[in-house]
Amino acid sequence: MTISRQTFLRLSGLSLAAVAFRRIARAVTGPKWGMAIDLAKCAGQDNCTQCAAACRQAHNVPQIPDSRHEIHWIWKEPFNRALPNQADEYSTISSAPVMVMCNHCEHPPCVRVCPTQATFQREDGIVAMDYHRCIGCRYCMAACPYGSRSFNWQDPRPYIASPNPDFPTRTKGVVEKCNFCSERISTGRLPACVEACPEKALTFGNLNDPNSAIRQLLGSRRHIRRKPELGTGPKVFYIV
Amino acid sequence: MRDRPIIFTGLALFLVLVTFPAWHNLSAGVTTRGPNPVLPRDQKQCIEPTAFMKTSHMQLLMNWRDAVVRQNLRQFTASDGKHYNIGLTNTCLKQCHGGKADFCDRCHNYSAVSLTCWNCHVDSQKGFANQGFRSAL
Numbered sequence: 001m002t003i004s005r006q007t008f009l010r011l012s013g014l015s016l017a018a019v020a021f022r023r024i025a026r027a028v029t030g031p032k033w034g035m036a037i038d039l040a041k042c043a044g045q046d047n048c049t050q051c052a053a054a055c056r057q058a059h060n061v062p063q064i065p066d067s068r069h070e071i072h073w074i075w076k077e078p079f080n081r082a083l084p085n086q087a088d089e090y091s092t093i094s095s096a097p098v099m100v101m102c103n104h105c106e107h108p109p110c111v112r113v114c115p116t117q118a119t120f121q122r123e124d125g126i127v128a129m130d131y132h133r134c135i136g137c138r139y140c141m142a143a144c145p146y147g148s149r150s151f152n153w154q155d156p157r158p159y160i161a162s163p164n165p166d167f168p169t170r171t172k173g174v175v176e177k178c179n180f181c182s183e184r185i186s187t188g189r190l191p192a193c194v195e196a197c198p199e200k201a202l203t204f205g206n207l208n209d210p211n212s213a214i215r216q217l218l219g220s221r222r223h224i225r226r227k228p229e230l231g232t233g234p235k236v237f238y239i240v
Numbered sequence: 241m242r243d244r245p246i247i248f249t250g251l252a253l254f255l256v257l258v259t260f261p262a263w264h265n266l267s268a269g270v271t272t273r274g275p276n277p278v279l280p281r282d283q284k285q286c287i288e289p290t291a292f293m294k295t296s297h298m299q300l301l302m303n304w305r306d307a308v309v310r311q312n313l314r315q316f317t318a319s320d321g322k323h324y325n326i327g328l329t330n331t332c333l334k335q336c337h338g339g340k341a342d343f344c345d346r347c348h349n350y351s352a353v354s355l356t357c358w359n360c361h362v363d364s365q366k367g368f369a370n371q372g373f374r375s376a377l
Contacts, residue, residue: 120310130310131360158373160374165364166330168361186314
């Protein structure tokens with residue numbers, strides 16, 4: 001069978017168009033995950049860190065006492081460090097600390113700088129990491145404006161008190177961060193932090209679905225995001 | 241003949257050095273019988289036929305890895321139509337092979353292949369304390 005140059009070019013063009021169409025269709029129809037954190041509810045219990053504990057347990061996040069080596073997936077920051085310039089000195093919301101995590105940005109700077117594509121953005125918007133590919137260059141840590149990434153300066157296993165055999169640990173020399181519980185979402189469960197919150201301050205859901213709980217919440221309540229001026233498009237929203 | 245002690249010492253050293261690989265292999269348990277991995281008793285076939293698994297298990301595992309991590313596909317359909325949840329610890333070890341010591345390690349030690357899988361993935365049978373974790377649960 002012979003094929004003319006014109007037919008070959010036409011077929012190539014059609015195939016490319018089909019691939020592009022499939023991608024666009026998936027991006028429009030598929031879910032886009034996001035989270036809303038109600039600051040008032042979150043401050044309801046003093047010194048509550050149940051979300052962080054659940055995350056640590058689910059993902060084998062080590063607890064390293066040396067602050068230079070510590071690993072964070074979800075943690076508390078003082079208001080003015082988490083959401084700088086977003087409250088004045090008379091505002092009441094700035095008194096309590098804020099839970100912060102990876103924002104799973106719409107335009108993630110960490111993905112742009114990763115030289116091995118170990119960090120990448122999934123079609124559902126989750127900024128995921130392939131620890132097998134991470135070479136530990138820490139460009140992503142320099143690029144992330146939220147400090148959401150931690151580097152394993154040492155073997156994390158001695159600092160994991162109750163290991164979860166169902167989830168791998170990380171190893172010395174790789175960067176890690178929150179994965180929006182992609183392993184739980186794929187089986188239809190909510191992220192561990194959302195499930196663990198006693199005040200139900202965390203709402204997780206599909207931002208593409210106008211009827212989802214998170215869209216209802218964002219549609220009815222005033223909310224802010226971390227450093228919106230940078231244009232990264234965080235998908236973690238803070239209800240104020 | 242005054243050099244006899246030096247000559248015999250040299251000869252003895254030479255013999256030890258030349259036969260060192262044989263002693264080393266003997267001490268590491270490498271014999272002509274082969275690595276002799278322990279096979280699961282209640283399963284007849286692995287994910288794919290044995291011949292394929294022997295030659296290509298590493299490619300299969302790498303495809304699994306890329307499927308889960310990069311494409312979010314957590315189910316695998318084998319060539320005989322059976323479905324498997326993709327997972328090194330949860331499927332390979334927990335469902336069939338038990339621990340890595342009697343299966344993976346036997347062949348890899350025999351052929352001097354060092355793996356990095358277990359730096360992160362957990363061997364469910366070995367006990368946490370033996371894998372560097374703080375507690376021994």
